[in-house]
Amino acid sequence: DARVTQTPRHKVTEMGQEVTMRCQPILGHNTVFWYRQTMMQGLELLAYFRNRAPLDDSGMPKDRFSAEMPDATLATLKIQPSEPRDSAVYFCASGTNYQQYFGPGTRLTVL
């Protein structure tokens, strides 16, 4: 039963610190997405990749966020420096044209 995995599952950090979240997509999926979910905004698309190439990162604050796919088995989302307003659940999803499969999320708290 293939699944998207994400690490860490929980992260508490202080304002100004760097945060790196990792995602292992399902093998064979050529599209990878990063989302952020908060109570107020719901699910927001931050970035997505197709065949490891970034296609759209317009939802991401460029000054502090960066997303990469160094290889087909790893996607990373980095925040530097982190701010309290970045506190949210960050989901990675991988998919096909018809369905996205979400990972369990990283719950980030920035103090």
Add this chain to the structure above:
Amino acid sequence: RKEVEQDPGPFNVPEGATVAFNCTYSNSASQSFFWYRQDCRKEPKLLMSVYSSGNEDGRFTAQLNRASQYISLLIRDSKLSDSATYLCVVKTGANNLFFGTGTRLTVIP
């Protein structure tokens, strides 16, 4: 205006009741439509796709009205296990999925 709008609820219904959620979308060029389910502190999971002709999966019926740009989900004979947040999802373009903020359902014994 948001791409997808949903009534956030909460909807509190007794077991066995029928409940319906609606969702509106703003982009008339949207091509595909879905309902996802998200349990508390879990990730969203695909519940069902929504087809133009309407489709049914057991107790769940999804309908699409392109003229009015809304999607609906009907749950019949509600079970306690149906308690979750239901996310309306609209696909526009190659891979642009837009999620509604979700409608929270609680089924009460």
